Amino acid sequence: MTDRSNRQWLLARRPHGMVSRDDFELVETPVPDLADGEYLVRNLYLSFDPTMRGWMEDRESYMPPVALGEVMRCGSVGQVVESKNDAYAPGDIVSGLFGMQEFAVGGRGFMQGTPVAEGTPLTWPLGVTGITGMTAYFGLLELGKPKEGETVLVSGAAGATGSVAAQIAKLKGCRVVGIAGGPEKCAWLVEKAGLDAAIDYKSEDVEERIRALCPNGVDVYFENVGGPILEAALANLALRARIVMCGGISGYNEEKPQPGPSNLMNIVIQRARMEGFIIIDYAARFPEAAEELVKWVQEGKIVHQEDVQEGIENAPETFLRLFRGQNLGKQLLKVADPE
């Protein structure tokens, strides 16, 4: 195999503030030989998620940081092209944290492959029925616990996770308001995803609009962004509101920690609950969630968008799209066709 070359994006330096292309370095290395138990995966689609920004920092979190000089960690769907592991045969489609590179050795460190079921598009296991869809599923249902007739507010609502959370809330009989950036995303939320209303945070007074659109307050707030939008949501909590802390993308590229919401005491007054979660804690229940999500998408009850860029050379630029709010739905990068 060593005659094959592998383009890899390494983490070249720790970002200061906004992540940039120069934080990564493209190298070309020979594909390594496989040891017993290992298998070679050719990446087909790379997945880009805001949480990857945290992995670039030199601090302990729910996963260790990516080391300098190491291949940048990311999720992907790939195809097994060679195997010294009986559980993986050439041709198999697997998903895993195979990183920003063309080829990965499965079975090393975090690079553990999960078989991908046949019958759905290759990209779904990275998005709507995969990590982002399941993040929406468990976050909304397990922490948010929306009840029929309640009002659910979702920030980052046009994103891969937010858009699924918002639609699951609709399926559960809730009134759902989404917050997104720009008229295109807002139109998609109302016209395609079936939300009751959308707020364009780029052109509207978010706090005022939430108040107008959620006159009885927000029962469940699914939080993806942080900053002033979190403060606006906290200003409009209903009694016993649940705040599902999924992420806070607005702060991920700030050089210094940004002040939190000034109205956190509303949590006391409204007897509200704010709770964080990390999707990997639900790994044992992934099959159940994926099955339900596949059904909903196939039945047309959940619509989704994928923003598919192309070419391994464009990986850092594709990642940056998330923080510029350029992605419409799940951000993917196609790097190869399956055989």
Next chain:
Amino acid sequence: MTDRSNRQWLLARRPHGMVSRDDFELVETPVPDLADGEYLVRNLYLSFDPTMRGWMEDRESYMPPVALGEVMRCGSVGQVVESKNDAYAPGDIVSGLFGMQEFAVGGRGFMQGTPVAEGTPLTWPLGVTGITGMTAYFGLLELGKPKEGETVLVSGAAGATGSVAAQIAKLKGCRVVGIAGGPEKCAWLVEKAGLDAAIDYKSEDVEERIRALCPNGVDVYFENVGGPILEAALANLALRARIVMCGGISGYNEEKPQPGPSNLMNIVIQRARMEGFIIIDYAARFPEAAEELVKWVQEGKIVHQEDVQEGIENAPETFLRLFRGQNLGKQLLKVADPE
């Protein structure tokens, strides 16, 4: 009864920033005649609690604001001196929101009396076995859910609520660290209340001290103060920590809302839960809590302090002691002896 005069402290104006004596006005009025169903209560001890600061603001909260020109609302223990209500006989001891005045008409508005059981000191139903003790009881046990061996951190730990929360946590087999202002309070916490350690926020680096004293992180944080101390606690959460949002006294007298903690995303990373509560929601379970608290205090398992000032004319000054951190334990004002 109209030959009796009643000194009353009215809310004279809405405070701007730190509450001051001039926000109140002392008036002397005749005690009104009773209508059927009413009863006259002579206040014996007034109770001062940080939450009263919120009642002075012109905004809806868990209770309506005190109107300008109205008697300032506060809890008290009093004695029935006259009654046109069969449930209340002269001589009865009652507790209720009878306000900053010498006499109150029971049965009007919020001025509803709860009979006080005999056999314990008159002041207990305002503090250790009353509203502050029960706030500690339900907040810690229902929201904090401390398990044996866990680490519990309490801010405002020498206060009426914090000191009881900390000691209940000790009773449940937890390692307990308290945060308080000044060496006297810290010494009391360790030497009298039996805490494992105390942090003096006036002279110590709170975040560093929490890290040193809670090397495995904080499992339950009982929050009374807000501001930088909340941020320091959030920096030291254990996995699946529970943050009991009881109050945030550091912000109550700020003219403008203060920024919140910059590290709220730690709630995501540690899968933590932050939850607010208001003690009146637990009214149906007050007897159960009071009974257990009385037992613990009588058995010496919970110690408590009362800071008793004297004279109705000193009510505003007594209230201010809370925000200057001058009170050691429950802040009370004695205004009359029982007959």
